[in-house]
Amino acid sequence: MKKPPAIEQSQPAAEDNRVAYRSGVAARLAGLSAETLRVWERRYDLSDTERSTSGQRLYSAEQVRRLGLLKQLVDQGHAIGVLARLPIEQLQELTKPRAGDAQVAGPLRVAVIGDGLVRRIAAAGREGAELAVQCSCSRLEHAASLRKDADVELLLVELSELDDDALPMIASAREACAAAAVVVLYRFCASATIRALRAQNCLVARVPAEPGELVLLCRSALAGERLPPPERVDVPEVRFDEEILSTITAAGNQLACECPRHLADLLLMVGSFERYSAQCASRNEADAKLHQELQHAAGRARAILEIALERLARAEGIPLPR
Structure with a gap:
């Protein structure tokens, strides 16, 4: 009589061969909220994490330690946009007394x-x-x-x-x-x-x-140390001037989809506010700095909308200038 085939032991998954923490546990160990960790990962791609069989992020003990250092330095006033690009060795140096x-x-x-x-x-x-x-x-x-x-x-x-x-x-x-x-x-x-x-x-x-x-x-x-200024992201040059946007607006009226026209209208307003902020009179130095930040924020919003408009115009067959 033949013996039934032996039942093989299921091999442990790759992530089980070492300590691995799911994102919620990793955030808690690092002193972060799960939402903060999700935002950091989405914006700054903090770590090359592995994925479980169900698609969840898995953090090694070293990655959790790096998250803890980031939390400590951000709480001290450092900009996460600057810290996110640094290796763990530099993060450790920043936490040491000078x-x-x-x-x-x-x-x-x-x-x-x-x-x-x-x-x-x-x-x-x-x-x-x-x-x-x-x-x-x-x-x-x-x-x-x-x-x-x-x-x-x-x-x-x-x-x-x-x-x-x-x-x-x-x-x-x-x-x-x-x-x-x-x-x-x-x-x-x-x-x-x-x-x-x-x-x-x-x-x-x-x-x-x-x-x-x-x-x-x-x-x-x-010791007279100063915390680093927040990261400044360069604003791309204007891609679509008012004449081009007006042309797209007119073309949008002939299409079933009115999104190109609405997006062009938004860009006209955002671009106008960007220029207005650059020219607005300031009452003092702090007010001037605030208007510079408004101009910068409007410029970043304008650049994002320009990319969206380009994709939309190509999808709708609207000709764009080179």
Whole structure:
């Protein structure tokens, strides 16, 4: 009597031969939200991840570690668009204390605004001991109560919602305690407010997750380091001038699909706003910078719409200039 054929053991998939994490787990281990990780992957193609049999991304332990470094540096104010292109070795270098840190070795004498921050420093153990809280107050409005003779090196401010109203109060608090440097931590803040604070030589960053990151921020501020400016993407030259767009608009009226006409109309408006922003009168330096950013944003939107219009025109048989 023949024996039944032996049942072969199923071989482990390639991704099971080493540690591999699905995207949700990888995001959680790196301290990111799953949505943030999806956005980063879509915009910056962060890592050459493998795929499971069901098509899900799989992250190695090294890739998860890189994601954690990216999260740490972004929280410190670095631009993800710049960081995404760097190898893990350079990311590790960016997280290390700089040479200037030797000049500020030992516990840092800080004035703290924010009761929650004072409690976290006190509960942080060895890392918290690197920050010696000389004086503190619960709210920025109470900064006048900070001791004038506290011998403070650094002012540390934590505000969950940071807006322009806080700028003069932070400047007054810095003057009151004679701090050599200022670190401002936030959870939600407009980009314009962050730029204004950095223009006042404040180091501005999101509230860090770990005490060690807070200490690093403080030492960086005292060493006079500056966070890199946000990545600037070049705006392509104008491809379709108003005459060409008007021609496409007229041709679109003869087609069953009106999308070319609508898209050309949009481009006429966006291009006009791009030029208007470049010529708009500015009240001060900050206002001029804002209008430059508006011009830049309109130019990027215009370039994207021009690509879409070209594809649409070719699909509809509308002739385009060379």
